[in-house]
Amino acid sequence: MLINELSKKTGITTHTIRFYEKSGLIEGKQDESVKSNNYFHYDEITVEKLDFISDAKSVGFTIKEIGQIIDAWYNKKYTKKQKLEILDDKLISLEQKMKEIKEMKKQILQFKDDVVNDRC
Amino acid sequence: MLINELSKKTGITTHTIRFYEKSGLIEGKQDESVKSNNYFHYDEITVEKLDFISDAKSVGFTIKEIGQIIDAWYNKKYTKKQKLEILDDKLISLEQKMKEIKEMKKQILQFKDDVVNDRC
């Protein structure tokens, strides 16, 4: 599919898709047999990747971190061991985020309590 | 205390403290009786606020959101009802973040599984 269809399927603008492509997160390929244009074609894996990118951004992963995860999954440049190391590293960082959110929840509940009991 | 002591107590640089002050998150006060300088003085509440800011940034709250929470706690400009509304809103957003992180954990565990079983 071309970039417009990809954009419609993922809800990500063509501009942002091109930004992600330049950042190395996804990669379209040009059809060598067509000489009249240099349009990029994208496959279902790219749709999958973009959906993942959206989710990963929500949890606060940076473009760089998302790139590492995508490479650990879709790329052949790492050994099995290296891939698992990267993924485990991200799991640890998710656990950390989880812990911080729980702490923040407690803190805000305390704030609420203070408001209710006129301690602020 | 002056800004340098505040910086040492919180581990936040004086530059960043001034940035937070300009952003309206904290507020020092000048001693009117001293005419030779215009140094700002900070109290323990400011230390508390800066510690909170560090934690709140970790969970992904923006400066603007952090400002709302601080105002809901330390400020007199809101009614009790408004304060609770702001805090409840942040609690909802924390629940949302938590949900997204749990989903991402599942996703990455799936990736790991795929790596282990040579499905990628």
Place this chain on the structure above:
DNA sequence: CACAACATTAGAGTATAGTCTATAGTTGAT
């Protein structure tokens, strides 16, 4: 009283992650 260590303000610079504009060429329906 020198001078290192502190304070202030204004504004410039950086990194991240987009977002938009301009230019130019291509495709497909009428």
Place this chain on the structure above:
DNA sequence: ATCAACTATAGACTATACTCTAATGTTGTG
């Protein structure tokens, strides 16, 4: 053949959140 709708590339612009520099003035210890 025309024309709207698409495509590519380069580069400018924006927002957020710092981070640093420069210029200038103040304080406190030897």
